[in-house]
Amino acid sequence: MALLTDLYQLTMAYGYWRAGRHRVPAAAELFFRREPFHGAFALGAGLAEGLRFLRAFRFSAADIAYLRSVLPSTTEDAFFDYLCTVDASEVTVSSVPEGSVVFSRVPLLQVKGPLLVVQLLETTLLCLVNYASLVATNAARFRLLAGPEVKLMEIGLRRAQGPDGGLSASKYSYIGGEWCPAAPRGATAVPCHHPPSPSLLAGFDFTSNVLAGKLYGIPVRGTIAHSFIMSFTSLEEVQPKVLAPLAGGEPVDLAALAESWLQRVPRALILLLALSRSGLPNFCAVALALHQLGYRAIGVRLDSGDLGQQSKEIRRVLRACGTTFQVPWFGSIPIAVSNDISERSLESFIQEGSEIDVIGVGTNLVTCPLQPSLGCVYKLVEVNGSPCLKLTEEEEKMTIPGIKAVYRLYDDAGHPVMDLMALEDEPAPKAGQELVAHVLGRRGEATKVRPSTVEPLHRTYFRDGQVCEELPSLPEVRSHAQTSLSQLSPAHRRLCEPQPYPVAVTEKLHLLLAELRQARQ
Numbered sequence: 001m002a003l004l005t006d007l008y009q010l011t012m013a014y015g016y017w018r019a020g021r022h023r024v025p026a027a028a029e030l031f032f033r034r035e036p037f038h039g040a041f042a043l044g045a046g047l048a049e050g051l052r053f054l055r056a057f058r059f060s061a062a063d064i065a066y067l068r069s070v071l072p073s074t075t076e077d078a079f080f081d082y083l084c085t086v087d088a089s090e091v092t093v094s095s096v097p098e099g100s101v102v103f104s105r106v107p108l109l110q111v112k113g114p115l116l117v118v119q120l121l122e123t124t125l126l127c128l129v130n131y132a133s134l135v136a137t138n139a140a141r142f143r144l145l146a147g148p149e150v151k152l153m154e155i156g157l158r159r160a161q162g163p164d165g166g167l168s169a170s171k172y173s174y175i176g177g178e179w180c181p182a183a184p185r186g187a188t189a190v191p192c193h194h195p196p197s198p199s200l201l202a203g204f205d206f207t208s209n210v211l212a213g214k215l216y217g218i219p220v221r222g223t224i225a226h227s228f229i230m231s232f233t234s235l236e237e238v239q240p241k242v243l244a245p246l247a248g249g250e251p252v253d254l255a256a257l258a259e260s261w262l263q264r265v266p267r268a269l270i271l272l273l274a275l276s277r278s279g280l281p282n283f284c285a286v287a288l289a290l291h292q293l294g295y296r297a298i299g300v301r302l303d304s305g306d307l308g309q310q311s312k313e314i315r316r317v318l319r320a321c322g323t324t325f326q327v328p329w330f331g332s333i334p335i336a337v338s339n340d341i342s343e344r345s346l347e348s349f350i351q352e353g354s355e356i357d358v359i360g361v362g363t364n365l366v367t368c369p370l371q372p373s374l375g376c377v378y379k380l381v382e383v384n385g386s387p388c389l390k391l392t393e394e395e396e397k398m399t400i401p402g403i404k405a406v407y408r409l410y411d412d413a414g415h416p417v418m419d420l421m422a423l424e425d426e427p428a429p430k431a432g433q434e435l436v437a438h439v440l441g442r443r444g445e446a447t448k449v450r451p452s453t454v455e456p457l458h459r460t461y462f463r464d465g466q467v468c469e470e471l472p473s474l475p476e477v478r479s480h481a482q483t484s485l486s487q488l489s490p491a492h493r494r495l496c497e498p499q500p501y502p503v504a505v506t507e508k509l510h511l512l513l514a515e516l517r518q519a520r521q
Contacts, residue, residue: 002059002086003066005123010071013116017079022116027382027403029107030125033396036137036371040498041488043140043481044108045172046132047098050125051467057088057121089465090114091121094458098472099136099175099481101488105396105440105503106406106419108133108376110458115383122378131165132172134374138365139176139203140485141495145346151358153206153221155338156366169366170212175477176203203478208360216474221358223301223336246294254289261285261292265321280314284321291327299334299358307337307345308354315355334358343370343495389516395441400505401516406458409435409451415489418449419457422506429454437504447504 016022036042059067064080091113102108108129111118139154146152154173160166206221207213213220232238235255242251262285280300287297300318302310314335322330338360349356363369379399380388387401403424411417420429420437429435434450461469472480491499505513 001053001124002057002120003063004127005120007070009120009123010067012119013083014071014075014079016116016119017082018076022082022114024115024384025112026115026118026380026384027110027112028118028122028378028380029399029404030109030111030129030376030378031107032104032133032374032376034104034375035501036134036368036374037141037495039137039141039495040492040501041101041103041137041485042133042374043136043176043485044096044100044102044129044133045098045136045175045477046129047095047109047461048471049128049132050095050109051093051462051471053124053128054088054091054093054121054462055465055467057086059083059086086117086120087465088113088117088121088462091117091462091465092460093462094460096457097459097480099477099479099484100457101416101484102133103419103501103503105400106421106457107404110403111378112403118380126376126378130374130376131168133376134368134371135169135366136172136175136203136481137374138368138370139173140481141343142346142361142365143176143203144493144495145343145350146359147350150356151206151334152204153208153336153358153360154204154362154365155208155360156362157209159363160366165366166209167212167215170207170209170218171216171474173204173365174207174216174218174474175481203481204361204365218474223299243293243295252293254286254293257289257292258282258286261288280317284317287330287333288321288325288327291330296329297333299336301336301338303337303339307339307356308349308352311335311337311349311355312353336360338362340364387512387516389513389520391517391520400440400509401512402509404509405456408455408457409449410453410455410487412452413489414453414487415492416487416501417451417489418502418504420504420506421509423509423512426506426508428456436507438507438510439502439504441500446507446510447502 013022016024032042061084064084067083068075068080091111093112094110096102096108109125111121111125142152154170156169157166160169206219208220208222209218210220212218238255241253241255243254244251262281265281265284283297283300290297300314302314315331318333319331322328334357335355336358337356340363341359341361342364346359379390381399381401382388382403388399389401390397390399392398400421404421405424405426405428407420407422407429408416409418409420409429418437418439420435422429429451431451431454434448436446436448438446459469461467461471485493492501
């Protein structure tokens, strides 16, 4: 995958090599400038894929032959010879654990190594982290809106940006986490207010993507399409017609049994049935016939019309049937919906008090139409021991110089209150210590904070060409995302008009930033 990059990375690499700077030590950081979807947080994802890329990073003979054909003919042969030796054996990568809540300007990844190699890694790492983090965040938002009891199913493969996008969407929407059963249903009824606290949240339960199920161990679910029903024109075409009772015995003509149940539906239900979808009477008859044979109907699927209102009408019918025929489970038959479901759809379901149990989300999950890209960037922060600074008139595009350590500060309630960036050689802050910090975006004003707990955010995952810390499984990443999201205060977790989360620098880093600004002006 060494060629999965932009051409200008190779152009710059050649420039470094010709200038004799290709082995100069350098450091870069990968981060985003604004929280996605007008929220206050994102979920970091894509780390494991990035580490796999680093471990295999090298140019094959075929890669070199191709580069000879696209780089200028004046490119020296010795450069191509050098590229044959390039790998990530001298690279060190530190990162937040995958599934962590992350905030703008805070590095998700820190990459150290020879300048040429650090430069060549940029595009691929951005590609692997950008979409993964975006769709994981999008999934977390859907879960926050859906509440703890509703099952969410990712069904976006046919709408995804190609097979790679489809697999990534299935994987990272599952990472979004899960609701903890302690949270009450409906607690997110008004999404602009506080979503339920502390033990909650996020992510999808199932995928329709069979390959994703095989590759990643994600539970796979699905229903049937209209085409299956449309392919039959009469009951005569249905084969086999018989079904043996679950407990054993002679097979029974299921169609005939269902027709007999259809005649037994009491007149009191006819009006209710007429108000609902035309297929519901038939469903009830078939479900009752299955029950008689010892089986249980899986559920009802809706995909058009007012889904929330229909779910309530159908639930009334199912409960009435259950009561009339003394089938206790009948009233709780799952109702599943799909049909271009969006965040606004979920808000509507909640406000209507719908009876929906399973929601399939496709396009609005996997394509992230509210924000198609997280906008991660990868910037040099130090070269040959000297801090780097990108100056710009837009303050949010200005980089924070130097190799840094990042700490998350918590209050007495266990909520994170600030992410603090310090220079790597600064002493680590301690719990209970009064700290002076300069919050980014507040014109450099100093503020004081006394954290109850201090957590270093970054761990070293890659060194000497190898992954040096055991990577968690997908369920473990999912669990970590749940924990990380549940720690957020309600003010930072709410989806509409959240309170901005403060990201700050230490006094020493603030002074370095001011010094470099002045020197460059």
